[in-house]
Amino acid sequence: MAWGDEPVSTETAAARLAAMGITLPPCPTPLGSYVPALTDGDLIVTSGMLPLVDGKLAYTGAVGDVHDLAAAAEAARLCALNAVAAVASELGGVEGLSRVKRVVQVIGHVLSAPGFDQQPAVLNGASEWLAAVFGERGRHTRMALGSHALPLNATVELALVVRVDPA
Amino acid sequence: MAWGDEPVSTETAAARLAAMGITLPPCPTPLGSYVPALTDGDLIVTSGMLPLVDGKLAYTGAVGDVHDLAAAAEAARLCALNAVAAVASELGGVEGLSRVKRVVQVIGHVLSAPGFDQQPAVLNGASEWLAAVFGERGRHTRMALGSHALPLNATVELALVVRVDPA
Amino acid sequence: MAWGDEPVSTETAAARLAAMGITLPPCPTPLGSYVPALTDGDLIVTSGMLPLVDGKLAYTGAVGDVHDLAAAAEAARLCALNAVAAVASELGGVEGLSRVKRVVQVIGHVLSAPGFDQQPAVLNGASEWLAAVFGERGRHTRMALGSHALPLNATVELALVVRVDPA
Numbered sequence: 001m002a003w004g005d006e007p008v009s010t011e012t013a014a015a016r017l018a019a020m021g022i023t024l025p026p027c028p029t030p031l032g033s034y035v036p037a038l039t040d041g042d043l044i045v046t047s048g049m050l051p052l053v054d055g056k057l058a059y060t061g062a063v064g065d066v067h068d069l070a071a072a073a074e075a076a077r078l079c080a081l082n083a084v085a086a087v088a089s090e091l092g093g094v095e096g097l098s099r100v101k102r103v104v105q106v107i108g109h110v111l112s113a114p115g116f117d118q119q120p121a122v123l124n125g126a127s128e129w130l131a132a133v134f135g136e137r138g139r140h141t142r143m144a145l146g147s148h149a150l151p152l153n154a155t156v157e158l159a160l161v162v163r164v165d166p167a
Numbered sequence: 168m169a170w171g172d173e174p175v176s177t178e179t180a181a182a183r184l185a186a187m188g189i190t191l192p193p194c195p196t197p198l199g200s201y202v203p204a205l206t207d208g209d210l211i212v213t214s215g216m217l218p219l220v221d222g223k224l225a226y227t228g229a230v231g232d233v234h235d236l237a238a239a240a241e242a243a244r245l246c247a248l249n250a251v252a253a254v255a256s257e258l259g260g261v262e263g264l265s266r267v268k269r270v271v272q273v274i275g276h277v278l279s280a281p282g283f284d285q286q287p288a289v290l291n292g293a294s295e296w297l298a299a300v301f302g303e304r305g306r307h308t309r310m311a312l313g314s315h316a317l318p319l320n321a322t323v324e325l326a327l328v329v330r331v332d333p334a
Numbered sequence: 335m336a337w338g339d340e341p342v343s344t345e346t347a348a349a350r351l352a353a354m355g356i357t358l359p360p361c362p363t364p365l366g367s368y369v370p371a372l373t374d375g376d377l378i379v380t381s382g383m384l385p386l387v388d389g390k391l392a393y394t395g396a397v398g399d400v401h402d403l404a405a406a407a408e409a410a411r412l413c414a415l416n417a418v419a420a421v422a423s424e425l426g427g428v429e430g431l432s433r434v435k436r437v438v439q440v441i442g443h444v445l446s447a448p449g450f451d452q453q454p455a456v457l458n459g460a461s462e463w464l465a466a467v468f469g470e471r472g473r474h475t476r477m478a479l480g481s482h483a484l485p486l487n488a489t490v491e492l493a494l495v496v497r498v499d500p501a
Binding site: 269295311 | 365487
Binding site for chain 1: 436438439440444446447448450451452453455457461462465473474475476477478479481482497
């Protein structure tokens, strides 16, 4: 699906996830003294999410060094999956994602070998997946940044801010 | 004009830009699957902006290596110019900037040679220009950060959050 | 005090700070053309804060190189202390901190030697201190990031977003 051709939200995020064969993981356990997400009025803010699968990092090491672009984009998608799981947790489960009115902001830091400058292409792995799940409500602003060091040597760290309809 | 001596906003941002001889560029085209800016209630959030001129990067490479402080500060100003163009686009054009009530936040990442630690001076290039355009409404909070890798090897990446008066 | 066992807020932040023997420093002076904090509706946003003591940097240089984890965690705590001083300044002084309803977000960048990946443990120095001061209202979302270059070679830079009760 091309960006800009997202479906109008007649289908819920839960239905789309089901159609893609995706079960949301449980809300990720924080790595320190913070919460994975919180609800502030009609906004949900997530913490920085890592590419975890079953509680273990699936991607460590820098893109342009250990990983190629495709692998790093998949790491970014896994970060977004965990972030959406944290958002769903704030909304009482996957069905609650139907209250998501807009993904406002994606902040993504990509562990980058020196000279690697394709962070936007890496983060498209997260952005395109968010558009597939939320349709045009998934179209967001983004900061794509390179880092030389990230927690647990994760390949990507990504956080979301989401606007929800009042309960 | 010294910081803290910004004019009270009796003149519009559009008038000040005209007086400075500045025509806003068109809203920048995203480098990936995201939008340049979006309006969330009375906030406008921009994506990370690069120092583009006519759609091309005017500054690539690290400050302290390829660029000196003055060049990097000009790169930061160009990022702010593009960010304001994206804000104006959300507000229906340059005249719509009169609805800007406050520049809330500037996040700036500066591509930095190892050991370079004058990111605040670099970002003053953006901050002082924002104060010149918006007067005391342009006084913002800021995070100034160094990066070793940025998209397309850009010298600066900068995003804005702006509060607007309801339409 | 373990995370998750924070006291319910029957005691004010001012009383807790006093019990810990902590006097808030004055609101930090910006390093450039920005403000240390601003109030945007019911949110207070701070600029990036450095580990200043009496206006001077107490910690410079990278963790994993110049500093060990314990020193870097103390640097993070000092950043949080300065950020809370800036928040208090927006609220008319330390007693005004009783209006803090929730610490929404902590963004922390840790000056990191190559290969250092314990940024979450460093930032726990700030997070645990915020929980001690604000109780369960101090439990926040967080982004923990590594940087190779920060302003004035500071060991940590940290910013807060805080929700307050209307005046």
